Amino acid sequence: MSALLSFKSGVHPPDEKAITAGIASRRLPFPDELILPLSQHLGAPAKALVQIGDRLQRGDMLAEASGFISAPIHATAAGTVKDIALWPHPNGGSVEAVRIKVDPYSTQQTRPRMVPRWEDLEPSQISDAIREAGVVGLGGAAFPAFVKLNPPKDQKIEVLLINGCECEPYLTSDHRVMLERAEQVHTGIRILLKGLGITKAVVGIESNKPDAIEAMQKAAPTDLDVSIQPLQVKYPQGAEKMLIKAVTGKEVPSGALPSVVGAVVQNVATVAMISEVFETGLPLIERIVTVTGRGIKKPGNWVVPFGTKLRDLLDQCGGLTDDAEEVVFGGPMMGLAVGNLDVPILKGTGGVLVLSKDECKQQEVMPCIRCGRCLEACPIFLNPQKLGSLARVERYEEMVETHLNDCMLCGCCSYACPSNIPLSQLFAMSKNQLRKISS
């Protein structure tokens, strides 16, 4: 075990992946209605290009990127624009969204190629094509993928790191991607290496997915320097900085981007979709979503068109059990709890986790006993105990001096705290307050 690479600190929650790891992904039937919010990515919301009553084909662009860090949105099924209005968003607010009534008689077949073939493209054209196809990071943050192909000119990229850790408990969508689409992942790596103009890539996979490691090794190309690196099972191994530390041994400096240490990180599902986009000629319109947890009757992995309402997806999985308590977009450590089943599945939604009462019991908050477990858990080596006591008395400026901005809200401290103090929740709130103060 000690031979496996990793980072220091972190936590070991039960991985719970056996619920869905062995279930092959299946295509979800097209729902009657799709909800496509204009904000599905990190950065500026897209700008709508369609009007009520417009007929759309599967893959048509319905909103364009508005700014450098932004991404276009495409129709994920053929149909008619029913409405453009505010709609509940998984983040708890309401966001402008395009509602499409899906055409029940359409074959939803592929259509003339919208994305050019990558083999003929220059590196900068590859980046443009990825941008036009609306590809964002599918690991959860939904950061526009092309941005990472354009690092600052003075920084030399040496290695492309592919994140196949899937360190969030329960989720298995990346696992299924590596098992079912290993060839695609390697084609995607080839495309990205060309786009970056480098030749070295490393795929990091936690060692609890031996079948994925094997499948990826088998499909690895012989003409490129692509290696598969098994990593220790530890949360948050899939955090960008932790992955870089584990594989290259380098620490990304506080406040800097990975490109500073010569690395670019992409999620394995993103890479597979980049390959698929160039293969089918359709933009990014669907992904694998894990539906899991003990609060859902029939857990599984599904290929879901973006904009599918959570309600329709859960219905397909047999619905909620009687003791279902919390529905989470994403994993249990960093996922977003939703209170409205009408919210749509977005580009960044890798999993829907339905926790039963037993899995997420509410526990009493007790005084801090200074056990130091939060310090031992923090992968960034902060002092969550000190930050927590500052947050409680709203001393936000002092929190910044204590490196609040380095906190990535991974939740390790809250997970480890025996007194159930909501540390990372306090830090998220403090960051929001600071944003309000500075704006």
Add this chain to the structure above:
Amino acid sequence: MTDKALHVTASPHIRAADDTPTIMWSVVMSLAPVVGASIYFFGPSALLVILASCAGVLLVERFFGTSGGKSLFDGSAVITGVLLGLTLPPGFPLWMAFLGGAFGMAFGKLIFGGLGQNIFNPALLGRAFLQAAFPVAITTWTVPTENWLSLRGDNFAFPLMSPSLADGMTGATPLGLMKFEQISTEILPLFWGSTSGSVGETSTLFILLGGIYLAARNHLNWRIPASIFLTVAVMAGGIHFYDNSYPGPLFMLCSGGLMLGAVYMATDMVTSPVTNLGSWIFGFGIGFLVVVIRLWGGLPEGVMYSILLMNALVPFINRATQPRVFGTGTQRQEGAAS
């Protein structure tokens, strides 16, 4: 599908299984063999002393605690009571044990704001109070006698009256013998616990077993006892090698309150450093002070004062050993006290 009311909470949505009451009660449970051994060696007196100090602790927590009695169930008060009882002589008057528990709880813990806020280990503060208030009673040691059922001293002495010290067989502790009469004790009885001494301090074996159990469950920071043992062994060993009229390392480790102090008192989470490096420094300081007090001080035993002294330094140790933040080079974070 009909909608049901869902919980919406901030992430993370799962928690580690260990919570504070679990840790506290696990410490209490790990003390059961130590308490059992003390009853085996010292008869019913041992149990009475432990119960009396627990009563003092729990009554104060119940009536003066900040949470109106709820904190009785988190296990932390019970630990204080049992630990204080274990450091007292078996023939100790019960009213004094009760008073020590009440004082330790009130001035060692509640006055600072309750669980998690105190600077000093409340059990040791209670014992320090007793040592100052009743110096004779707390240094009257009874040896195990033939009749197991008989009391080992004047447990039922009337409050505010001096106990009659004539009752029962008394004898000096191994450390007292070493200090004042230069008589060494065999290691085996020290390890097993059949010597005179405080109720729960004599049996190295059972205390170590409890400590190993807690360390395996991550309910105590093993670095603290490890660094105390290491420091004491190396220092005592070196001095013994230089001049063998001084006791050897094994005797130093197994005698007096060192084992109980190192495993159960120094590792109190609230009053020990939060960083791992700090824990090593903390343990080193305790070990160093214990050897100095035992060999060159006026008292035969110094574990209690060593731990209390180092407790006072914990905020400084924490400040000096803040972790280096990821991606900030080699500099430790400055000035971040806990």
